Amino acid sequence: MFAGIILLLSIGVHESPRFLASKGKKEEAAATMSKIRNLPEDHPYVQTEMLDIFEQVEREKEATLGLGWIGPLKELFMTPSNRCRIMLGLMSQLLAQWSGANSITIYAPTFFAMLGTTGQSEKLFATAIFGVVKLVASLVCALFLVDMLGRKRALTYGIILQFLSMLYVAIYLAVVPEITEHFKPMGNAKRAGTAAIVAIYISGVGWALGWNSIQYLINAEIFPLRVRALGSSMVMCFHFANQYGNSKAVPSMLLETAMKPQGTFFFFAAVTLLGLVWMWFFLPETAGKSLEAMDEMFNLPWYVIGRKGAALTAGAGHAENYMRDDVDKVIQREVSHEEQVTSSEK
Structure with a gap:
């Protein structure tokens, strides 16, 4: 029964923007991110988060180029x-x-x-x-x-x-x-x-x-x-x-x-x-941590990650400054800015 419920609910699930970006479908990735965040594609939150994803995907492709199936295995155990x-x-x-x-x-x-x-x-x-x-x-x-x-x-x-x-x-x-x-x-x-x-x-x-x-x-x-x-x-x-x-x-x-x-x-x-x-x-x-911020956190010394890792990497990544709870605040600031510009033009 539960497997059937999961199957039905999975029909309308979007592909991950990161997965789409890794397959070169950048426009589709941005459109999916826009739907997930319920924001327009040109919103700063969406654009900065997609920029993080695109940069990370490119770095991953460069790092694993020509390594074959053994590459992920070596990276998993050879990277601190x-x-x-x-x-x-x-x-x-x-x-x-x-x-x-x-x-x-x-x-x-x-x-x-x-x-x-x-x-x-x-x-x-x-x-x-x-x-x-x-x-x-x-x-x-x-x-x-x-x-x-x-x-x-x-x-x-x-x-x-x-x-x-x-x-x-x-x-x-x-x-x-x-x-x-x-x-x-x-x-x-x-x-x-x-x-x-x-x-x-x-x-x-x-x-x-x-x-x-x-x-x-x-x-x-x-x-x-x-x-x-x-x-x-x-x-x-x-x-x-x-x-x-x-x-x-x-x-x-x-x-x-x-x-x-x-x-x-x-x-x-x-x-x-x-x-x-x-x-x-x-x-x-x-x-609330993006994978880009997660990378920065795990590059810290192992004895620091658990106790101070989240605090030391707060704000890491372009989109980290636009956390989900802050989206409404960002929109309000933009509306206020537009009103100020409109009033000054008058």
Whole structure:
């Protein structure tokens, strides 16, 4: 069903202006950019952004001329800025997949049973609610919150929610004895178990706001056009390899002879906390950055990119001075200027 919806919605999607420019269709690229920005083709915002794109495409063609298929591979691993990009892509997938969110989704009935949910229908109902929570949260976060908050802030809030939820569940499982036929939690223990179930739902919201959105956005935004296909493909292969490995590892981690349920959730909490530290040091803010500005940012020293890269490259590129939120202001300034010219002529 979802594949069919995506197919129908993709019918009216424009080709990327950058792709059209790379194929030599400059007029069509400018027309597409005009439609995307809802501005005339001769508007300064459209013209400066297209100038950035044309210059970048020409530089890419000159840099890869005569290199063949081996060129992108060498550039991806031999260029320091691209090595930093591939590290960010791979690490974001590693930390996201081992933060526990997908494990909870796959083994949700088992986890809800650990927290006091009895009966097969009750466990399936709790799992269904969890799925609905994640779906709604994912749509709201992807369509609104991630762009409104920015990549790093959204990931920070999401990781904090996920960390606190995982930590609470881990503490609950460590304190309350295992639920069996001879022991069922009552009183405060039962209420704490209900809170732990709510914490699972909250972790789904945190996942939707944080890693679930950001791991894919980062992969799509950081690579330059000439190595994007190769870099993104490698990152997504790593994504599914970790997803498979995690799904196979969790049942063994839950065993009493291994990490036990509480140890597994402490592990998930530790990974989310590690992800928060990694994000603060290494992950740059990419919201609103053109690929041209992204190139300047990744040419900075690797230890500066995450903490100061966005600030140091603010305004990079011709079109960076015309951010989307400033388009109305630009139009107002032009209208005011025309009115002043008209009044002076009178």
